Amino acid sequence: MTGLLRTRRGARLVLAALFCSIGGTLLAVDTSQPLKVCLVSGSLEYKSNESLAAFQQYLEANYRAKCSRAFVEGTDEEHLPGLENLADCDVMLLFTRRLKLSGEQLERLKNYCQSGKPIVGVRTASHAIQTWLDLDKEVLGGNYHNHYGAGPETDIKIVDSAKSHPILAGVKPFRSAGSLYKNEGHAIDIDVLMTGAIPEHTEPIAWTRIYKGGRIFYTSLGHPQDFNEESFRRMLVNALFWTTGRTPEPKQQSALSAAAAPEIELKKDIVYGTGGGKNLLLDLAAPKGLDHPVPGIVWIHGGAWQGGHKGEFENLIRDSARAGYVAVSINYRLAPKHIFPAQIEDCKCAVRWLRASAESLHVDPSRIGVVGASAGAHLAMMLGAMDGADGLEGSGGSSEASSKPQVVVSYSGPTNLRSPYPEISNTLIATFLGGTPAEKPDAYRLASPITYINSGDAPMLLIQGTKDPLVPYEQAYQMAEALTKVGVPGRVELLLLAGHGWEKKDNARVTRATFEFLDRYLKP
Numbered sequence: 001m002t003g004l005l006r007t008r009r010g011a012r013l014v015l016a017a018l019f020c021s022i023g024g025t026l027l028a029v030d031t032s033q034p035l036k037v038c039l040v041s042g043s044l045e046y047k048s049n050e051s052l053a054a055f056q057q058y059l060e061a062n063y064r065a066k067c068s069r070a071f072v073e074g075t076d077e078e079h080l081p082g083l084e085n086l087a088d089c090d091v092m093l094l095f096t097r098r099l100k101l102s103g104e105q106l107e108r109l110k111n112y113c114q115s116g117k118p119i120v121g122v123r124t125a126s127h128a129i130q131t132w133l134d135l136d137k138e139v140l141g142g143n144y145h146n147h148y149g150a151g152p153e154t155d156i157k158i159v160d161s162a163k164s165h166p167i168l169a170g171v172k173p174f175r176s177a178g179s180l181y182k183n184e185g186h187a188i189d190i191d192v193l194m195t196g197a198i199p200e201h202t203e204p205i206a207w208t209r210i211y212k213g214g215r216i217f218y219t220s221l222g223h224p225q226d227f228n229e230e231s232f233r234r235m236l237v238n239a240l241f242w243t244t245g246r247t248p249e250p251k252q253q254s255a256l257s258a259a260a261a262p263e264i265e266l267k268k269d270i271v272y273g274t275g276g277g278k279n280l281l282l283d284l285a286a287p288k289g290l291d292h293p294v295p296g297i298v299w300i301h302g303g304a305w306q307g308g309h310k311g312e313f314e315n316l317i318r319d320s321a322r323a324g325y326v327a328v329s330i331n332y333r334l335a336p337k338h339i340f341p342a343q344i345e346d347c348k349c350a351v352r353w354l355r356a357s358a359e360s361l362h363v364d365p366s367r368i369g370v371v372g373a374s375a376g377a378h379l380a381m382m383l384g385a386m387d388g389a390d391g392l393e394g395s396g397g398s399s400e401a402s403s404k405p406q407v408v409v410s411y412s413g414p415t416n417l418r419s420p421y422p423e424i425s426n427t428l429i430a431t432f433l434g435g436t437p438a439e440k441p442d443a444y445r446l447a448s449p450i451t452y453i454n455s456g457d458a459p460m461l462l463i464q465g466t467k468d469p470l471v472p473y474e475q476a477y478q479m480a481e482a483l484t485k486v487g488v489p490g491r492v493e494l495l496l497l498a499g500h501g502w503e504k505k506d507n508a509r510v511t512r513a514t515f516e517f518l519d520r521y522l523k524p
Contacts, residue, residue: 035065037240038089040109042072042080042096043124043222051227052095058233064249065240072099077130080105086112090244093236095222097124100131113139116212116509118243120236123222126181140218141187141209147179154180154196156205156221162193166247167208167217167238171231178223181205189491196220206235208242213493213509215243215516245512263288264321266314273349273396275333280346280396282330282353283310285321286361295367295522296354298347298383298405299329302374305343305432306335316371323515324523326363328354332379339434340447344386345394347379348403356398367522369407369458371514374471374500375432377413381449381479384408384458392446407521408460408490409514412500414471415462415479416450425470453482460490461517463510465498 039056041048049071056067068089070082078100086092092112101109106129113119113135121128126136126144136142154176158168180196183203194206206219217239226232241248265288271279287294297320301308313329320327332346351368358365372380383405386392393403414421417429418437430436433443445451460483464476476492483490493513495502502510 035063035241035244035246036088036090037065037067038070038085038092039067040070040080040083040086040092040094040096042077042099042128044072044075044077045097046095046123046222047224048095048097048122048124048222051222051224052093055227055233055236059237059240062251063237063241064251072096078102080109083108091118091120091240093120093122093240094125094128095122096128098127098130101129102131106131114212116214118214118512119211119216119218120239120243121216121218122236123178123220125218126183126220137187139211140216141190141207141211142183142218142220143185143187144220145182145184147181148198148201150179152198153177154198154205157195157197159192159195162191165191165193165208166242167206167235168193169238169248170234171238174229174231176221176223177225178221181220183220194219210491210493210513210516213495213506213513215245215512217243245508245515264318266318266321270328272328272330272353273346273398275342275346275349275394275396276338280331280333280349281310282328282350283314283317284326284328284361285314285317286326287321287324290326290362293358293362293364295325295369295518296358296361296363297325297327297518298350298354298368298370298380299327300332300347300370300372300376300379301329302372302376302411303334304428305340305375305378306428308334308376319511325518326354326361335432336434340432340443341392341394343375343432344379344382344392344447346396347383348386348393349396349398351383351403351405352396352398352401355401365401366406368405369409369518369522370405371409371411371518372413373411374413377410378415378449380405380408381410381413381415381460382447382452384460385449385452385454387452387454387456390452405458407518408458409517410460410462411510412464412468412471413449413462413475415448415475417444417448419472419475419478421472422469428470450479450482453479453486453488455486455488457483457486457488459488459517459521461513462490462492463495463513464492465495465500465502467497468500470500 039052041052059065068085126142156173190207190209192204192207196205209216266285268283269281272282273280299313301312310329310331317327317329330350333342355365370380462476464473466473480492
């Protein structure tokens with residue numbers, strides 16, 4: 001590799017390969033097997049063993065789910081037999097109270113919670129482990145500091161903005177006999193789904209959170225009488241499936257659903273426009289027999305603006321179609337033969353084509369997202385930030401449609417090309433823009449997504465490794481600050497010690513984060 005990097009062309013070849021390394025690494029959520037739930041129980045005050053045993057019967061009788069147990073025995077608060085089941089579960093349901101775990105058992109639980117794996121926390125999970133009270137603030141996002149006195153029943157209300165959340169499907173407000181927990185000062189990044197009220201006091205009682213890329217659900221409900229409420233049981237079922245990126249699947253529908261899951265249509269080499277006098281091609285995947293509008297996604301490959309191919313995202317557009325989207329993966333013109341703005345012109349053309357073809361493809365033109373990797377992530381952010389008045393639309397076709405998407409997901413994308421980069425990346429950027437910053441100052445400004453940020457831009461999820469040798473992770477911070485100033489929502493997810501891309505162990509985490517973000521803005 002060292003010899004290759006001594007030449008400009010060699011650097012392009014090696015680094016283009018690195019920029020391509022992200023494409024196609026994500027894995028779809030495996031729905032072919034029943035959901036594996038580990039029930040962790042040890043809240044003696046609330047009879048969690050009895051409640052969770054009954055819930056297990058309900059869950060397994062009605063849904064495609066299989067439970068394992070880690071239940072306390074008697075009044076022993078220092079041991080939790082069965083914790084080894086965490087190693088082979090899809091999600092943990094945690095309902096313990098002030099257990100005094102230590103040694104290997106405490107480390108096993110900590111490792112699970114701190115790994116970004118799905119968690120559903122119930123009631124005393126906010127103070128589940130006396131020897132690790134930071135679990136509440138660090139992982140669950142709460143701030144439990146005692147509870148109001150017993151006596152008045154708690155009136156439960158669904159937050160207006162959360163009424164369409166999948167966890168609340170089939171859930172109706174009810175009253176709980178449990179005392180209301182105090183959670184003032186909770187984490188600012190939780191999404192509150194339900195509140196509880198007693199005279200003179202209202203508190204959040206159910207929320208979601210993303211922790212290290214994993215989905216978290218917590219509720220301070222969980223009194224023994226709550227487990228007799230169908231709405232409470234339904235909420236827990238929804239949460240278990242939602243945290244794992246799955247949809248609750250009733251048992252009687254399992255055979256039909258399993259057979260229907262792979263039914264998608266894949267079409268290759270569709271012409272979506274022209275660029276440089278040649279046809280621009282894309283591949284398209286959609287649910288088979290689609291007869292109603294669904295959201296669309298444009299996937300944009302990486303390759304340092306100089307390499308890569310739409311075929312790298314074939315698995316991902318298939319997965320997107322299985323998730324209920326019409327998805328396309330596009331080719332675009334490449335440097336050095338075609339320098340900026342050819343690449344963004346082609347990407348804009350692709351979004352316009354998808355929107356202009358909405359009726360025939362059964363795409364909702366008001367719900368289009370874009371996802372890109374590396375150089376493709378840069379182009380995706382350009383799409384999300386630029387307005388029609390900013391230009392660079394090109395003349396590739398479908399000029400009557402808008403090129404602005406409603407949501408953007410970026411995998412390791414550069415946001416400001418005028419910032420310092422490693423020398424290894426400067427070569428690639430100069431090739432893309434046709435010169436150095438001194439030679440092409442306007443191009444460096446116009447090719448930076450951060451240049452165009454305003455209050456009307458698409459929400460953005462920026463996933464970035466902290467050991468990326470090509471795109472410094474501070475790039476994501478710059479974009480986050482710019483979006484914050486104008487009030488555009490989104491978030492940054494850092495993969496600690498990850499490079500330009502990530503290892504297989506992070507695939508499920510990135511998949512969950514991506515589709516959770518897309519669903520939030522495209523499937524209201």
